[in-house]
Amino acid sequence: MKLTYNIQAVIANNHLKSTENSLVKSTERLSSGYKINNASDDPAGLAISQKLRDQIRGLDNASQNSLDGISVLQTAEGALVEINSMLQRVRELTLQAMNETYGEDDKQSIQSEVDELVKEIDRLTRDTEFNGQALINGNLSYRAYSDSSSVTVNAYSKDVLTADYSLTVTTAPKKAVVMNTTPGTSVTNIPDPITAAEAGTITINGVVIKIEEGDTADEVYEKLRDGAKNADVNLYSVADPTALPLNTFTEATVGSAGYNTTSFVNGTTSFLFVAEEYGSAAHVNISCENTALLDALGLGDIATAGVITSVGVDAQITLNTASGFSDTAIYKADGDQVTITDRNGFEMNLTVAGDTLTRIVDDPTRSANIKIEATGIGSMILQIGANEGQTLDIVLPDVSVKALGIDNLNMIGPEGLVRSLDAIDKALDKVQRARSTIGTYENRLESASASIDTNSLNLEEAFSRIMDTDMAEEMTNYTKENVLAQAGTAILAQANDRPQQVLQLLS
Numbered sequence: 001m002k003l004t005y006n007i008q009a010v011i012a013n014n015h016l017k018s019t020e021n022s023l024v025k026s027t028e029r030l031s032s033g034y035k036i037n038n039a040s041d042d043p044a045g046l047a048i049s050q051k052l053r054d055q056i057r058g059l060d061n062a063s064q065n066s067l068d069g070i071s072v073l074q075t076a077e078g079a080l081v082e083i084n085s086m087l088q089r090v091r092e093l094t095l096q097a098m099n100e101t102y103g104e105d106d107k108q109s110i111q112s113e114v115d116e117l118v119k120e121i122d123r124l125t126r127d128t129e130f131n132g133q134a135l136i137n138g139n140l141s142y143r144a145y146s147d148s149s150s151v152t153v154n155a156y157s158k159d160v161l162t163a164d165y166s167l168t169v170t171t172a173p174k175k176a177v178v179m180n181t182t183p184g185t186s187v188t189n190i191p192d193p194i195t196a197a198e199a200g201t202i203t204i205n206g207v208v209i210k211i212e213e214g215d216t217a218d219e220v221y222e223k224l225r226d227g228a229k230n231a232d233v234n235l236y237s238v239a240d241p242t243a244l245p246l247n248t249f250t251e252a253t254v255g256s257a258g259y260n261t262t263s264f265v266n267g268t269t270s271f272l273f274v275a276e277e278y279g280s281a282a283h284v285n286i287s288c289e290n291t292a293l294l295d296a297l298g299l300g301d302i303a304t305a306g307v308i309t310s311v312g313v314d315a316q317i318t319l320n321t322a323s324g325f326s327d328t329a330i331y332k333a334d335g336d337q338v339t340i341t342d343r344n345g346f347e348m349n350l351t352v353a354g355d356t357l358t359r360i361v362d363d364p365t366r367s368a369n370i371k372i373e374a375t376g377i378g379s380m381i382l383q384i385g386a387n388e389g390q391t392l393d394i395v396l397p398d399v400s401v402k403a404l405g406i407d408n409l410n411m412i413g414p415e416g417l418v419r420s421l422d423a424i425d426k427a428l429d430k431v432q433r434a435r436s437t438i439g440t441y442e443n444r445l446e447s448a449s450a451s452i453d454t455n456s457l458n459l460e461e462a463f464s465r466i467m468d469t470d471m472a473e474e475m476t477n478y479t480k481e482n483v484l485a486q487a488g489t490a491i492l493a494q495a496n497d498r499p500q501q502v503l504q505l506l507s
Contacts, residue, residue: 009495016488023481029469030478036467045466052463058386059456066449069382069394070442076135076396077438079128083399084431086117090409091424097411098421104412111411118401118409125400133380136434138398140380144348147371154337155397156348156374165324165372169352171316173278173336178286178310194220200290202297204273205231205283206414211293224297230412232276232419233284275312276408279335281419283311315352320369348372384448392448394441397434404430 028037036042036049096102097110128135142160144153151169199213202224209227211220221235228235275282286308288294314333319325319340329342338350350372379393401407404427410416 006495006498008498009492012488012492012495016485016492019481019484019488023478023485026474026478026481029474030471033469033471034467035469042466049463049466052459052466055386056456056459056463059452059459062384062386062390063449063452063456065382066384066445066452069380069384069392069445070449072130072135072380072394073438073442073445075130076128077435077442079124079136080399080431080435080438083121083124084428084435086121087406087424087428087431090114090117090406091421091428094409094411094417094421094424098414098417107412114409114411118406121399121404121406122401125398136396136399138400138403140394140396141398142374142379142395144372144374150353151370151372152351152353153372153374154349154351154403160346160348160374163324163374165348165374166320166369167323167325167340167372168318168320168369169315170318171313173315173333173352174313175278176275176282176284176310176312178273178284178308194296198290198292198296200288200293202227202286202288202293204228204233204413205285205416207231207412207416220297228273230410230416232282232408232410232413232416234274234276235272273310275310277312277335277419279312279314279333281312281335283309285309285415317350317352348374382445384445384452392441392444396438397430399431399434 025041029035036046039046093110093114097107102110125137126134128137133139138155141155144156146153150172194211194213194215196213199211199215202209202211204227207227207230209223211223215223225235273284273286275284312335315336315338316333317331317338319329319331325340325342325346329340329346331338331340336352338352340346340348340350379395382392382394384390384392397403405423406420406427409420409423411420
């Protein structure tokens with residue numbers, strides 16, 4: 001028996017310390033609910049659990065992003081539903097106007113309603129927004145740029161790779177143009193008033209214009225201008241196009257009738273009928289059986305057969321060798337619109353600018369090499385994953401009246417009605433395809449959201465297995481450590497009493 005060193009007490013004390021440490025950790029686990037409260041508890045488990053936590057939080061945000069994306073798409077689709085409804089109404093009115101039981105006043109009323117519907121479509125296109133971001137005005141379409149102001153890339157499909165493309169514009173689009181050649185004839189030379197011999201009718205693209213005895217020169221010009229407008233034709237008083245170079249053109253508004261003129265320095269003027277649209281589908285057809293009326297209007301020299309016809313020309317392009325376009329790519333021209341497609345889903349729509357007055361002067365055949373840069377920029381990017389690159393690009397088409405091709409609907413002339421109906425049908429098809437595209441996006445986002453939620457749940461289960469305390473198991477461990485602590489305390493007390501027994505030996 002030793003007095004200076006109580007080995008039993010030291011052993012009991014060490015065990016009691018270990019028990020107390022275990023009891024502290026068990027208490028911490030029970031009170032916090034976590035198995036890992038400090039890095040020392042499980043370094044590997046802590047690293048894994050933190051990565052899982054990052055993934056879970058990222059997935060929760062991705063799920064919310066998917067739902068926000070669905071809200072965006074539903075907003076856009078709601079606007080497209082209304083646009084589709086208005087287009088259907090415009091189509092009904094167009095078919096109604098085609099019925100010849102309606103007079104010109106009735107058709108003017110139809111035209112007024114159509115114009116208001118078109119304005120509302122354009123307003124809806126501009127004002128449909130989500131969180132301040134316009135959705136269907138073309139801002140969310142892929143963007144591309146050309147190195148020429150004469151070519152504009154309207155849109156391209158998602159299958160088009162970000163790259164540079166090149167083509168050659170061999171022929172710019174042309175408008176149909178009818179011009180009188182009688183020297184010195186102008187609006188100021190129209191007989192004022194019209195005599196009985198000069199009275200009659202002139203037909204422009206099926207629109208009949210009545211020139212009556214007693215009409216003043218201004219009234220004649222107004223009738224011609226308004227009638228031509230109803231026939232998708234613009235009427236101008238323009239100088240002799242062969243007199244001076246193009247750059248001497250100036251714009252002005254003159255005369256009590258308020259007609260527009262485009263004139264040269266020398267001032268020799270004549271009539272000019274110009275189709276509103278580019279391309280072979282648009283034409284100017286003028287007929288009149290009264291030669292005296294034709295002579296009065298200065299059209300006699302080119303109306304010997306009683307009929308004048310001019311047809312426009314579509315834009316023409318060629319795809320350059322090594323242009324970036326597929327070998328299977330083909331193009332379709334419609335006026336100033338050119339669409340390039342191939343069998344792999346590639347599609348690019350271009351507008352090729354035309355210059356009416358340039359072609360009136362010398363009608364040149366021009367060509368130009370054009371470089372197009374497809375940027376891949378313009379779509380709405382939705383982050384639908386927890387990591388970089390896990391995104392979905394939302395591309396919504398431009399459904400403005402210009403993009404739909406319904407900015408110039410004519411309910412008066414028969415030929416204008418035919419073209420208007422064709423334009424409306426194409427617009428309806430584009431809107432339906434846009435809605436279909438939105439539907440596929442919505443389905444993808446709904447599937448993505450469901451998948452994200454399932455993935456998040458599985459990760460939370462894995463996180464819980466690493467981090468969460470098994471309360472039943474830990475309570476058993478706590479009870480054991482608590483009993484050991486009480487026993488250790490009792491044994492340590494007895495071990496500390498051992499040196500007292502030395503006194504018995506000394507006594």
